[in-house]
Amino acid sequence: MKKKSIQITDVTLRDGMHAVKHQFSVDDVREIASKLDQLGVSHIEVTHGDGLGGSTIQYGFSKEKEEDLLKAARESIRRAKLTALLLPGIGTVEDMVRAKEIGVETIRIATHCTEADISEQHMKEAKRLGLEAVGFLMMSHMVSANVLVEEAKKMESYGADVVYIVDSAGAMLPEEAGEKVSALRQALSDEVEVGFHAHHNLGLSIANSFAAIDAGASRIDCSLAGLGAGAGNTPLEVFAAAAEKHGIDTGVDIYGAMDAAEDVVKPKMIRPVQIDRVSLTMGYAGVYSSFLLHAFRAAEQFGVDARDILVELGKRKVVGGQEDMIVDVALEIKKKKHTLSTTK
Numbered sequence: 001m002k003k004k005s006i007q008i009t010d011v012t013l014r015d016g017m018h019a020v021k022h023q024f025s026v027d028d029v030r031e032i033a034s035k036l037d038q039l040g041v042s043h044i045e046v047t048h049g050d051g052l053g054g055s056t057i058q059y060g061f062s063k064e065k066e067e068d069l070l071k072a073a074r075e076s077i078r079r080a081k082l083t084a085l086l087l088p089g090i091g092t093v094e095d096m097v098r099a100k101e102i103g104v105e106t107i108r109i110a111t112h113c114t115e116a117d118i119s120e121q122h123m124k125e126a127k128r129l130g131l132e133a134v135g136f137l138m139m140s141h142m143v144s145a146n147v148l149v150e151e152a153k154k155m156e157s158y159g160a161d162v163v164y165i166v167d168s169a170g171a172m173l174p175e176e177a178g179e180k181v182s183a184l185r186q187a188l189s190d191e192v193e194v195g196f197h198a199h200h201n202l203g204l205s206i207a208n209s210f211a212a213i214d215a216g217a218s219r220i221d222c223s224l225a226g227l228g229a230g231a232g233n234t235p236l237e238v239f240a241a242a243a244e245k246h247g248i249d250t251g252v253d254i255y256g257a258m259d260a261a262e263d264v265v266k267p268k269m270i271r272p273v274q275i276d277r278v279s280l281t282m283g284y285a286g287v288y289s290s291f292l293l294h295a296f297r298a299a300e301q302f303g304v305d306a307r308d309i310l311v312e313l314g315k316r317k318v319v320g321g322q323e324d325m326i327v328d329v330a331l332e333i334k335k336k337k338h339t340l341s342t343t344k
């Protein structure tokens, strides 16, 4: 039987930024980007974890200037497409123009899963600039397949070449991933590819990515050693090995990916990227993976359990951009605890 071919976008140097508090240096970018290029991934995404323009007090400052990180990546990549993420409202059209001038070839425009309309200006401008344009529907576990279809069709009408289902909270099960990808695949024209971005909070990133491919996804996001927000993303080395057994051609050098994960990326982690009680709670409660380190900080500052903060955030359906709510919720939990202990 003919093998199914897919393209991998590596997010070690973008989603992985969340896991290292956006502190990768220009030298780290050079080392990791050139390794990834040799490994055979088709796209390498490089930016602050929250995309172009993300280096702010709200999201955390990057170690180095965005421009320098992108230039270092550009100089290190020969084969793969240099990719940048942009969240309208954080990144601007001007940021995208500058990124294009540095040599970015693919732009991924991310919106909350019900807000595709805010990608219109950026998407149209991306196409005008000659960029490959990818729509990225974040927190896709929060709405039905029908809603995702409506939103994906908007992105298609703005010129998207690819639309992604993004499981930002790592909250999906394989059936759901398959159902949502299949709905998009059926609704979009054949010229538009469907992609899937997983987080490993429930331990399902590989299974969900396989379900997505079986349902018609041809773009999958991975990162070395799973470096990424929450319990991390789909680990490239694991995915490449398992995909070969599943009859999927990823074009990735499997031994090389194993070596790069262990020898290059794991030593750079500031804490292990893993399923622990807090990252697991994110998948369970359906909370944005990039809230992990913010929740740890607030839990420590206010002496409360990070899981209580996350469960409350999940109940309130807090989405990306509402990072300030993490502190508010932690403070409320602390006050409630204090009131309970003084009225006993």
Ligand SMILES: CC[C@H](O)CC(=O)C(=O)O
Residues within 6 Å of the ligand: 015, 049, 050, 051, 110, 138, 139, 166, 167, 168, 169, 197, 229, 289, 290, 320
């Ligand atoms: C804050 C942007 C976010 O990290 C994008 C992403 O990778 C996701 O939603 O999973």
Ligand SMILES: [Mn+2]
Residues within 6 Å of the ligand: 015, 168, 197, 198, 199, 228, 229, 289
């Ligand atoms: Mn992510």
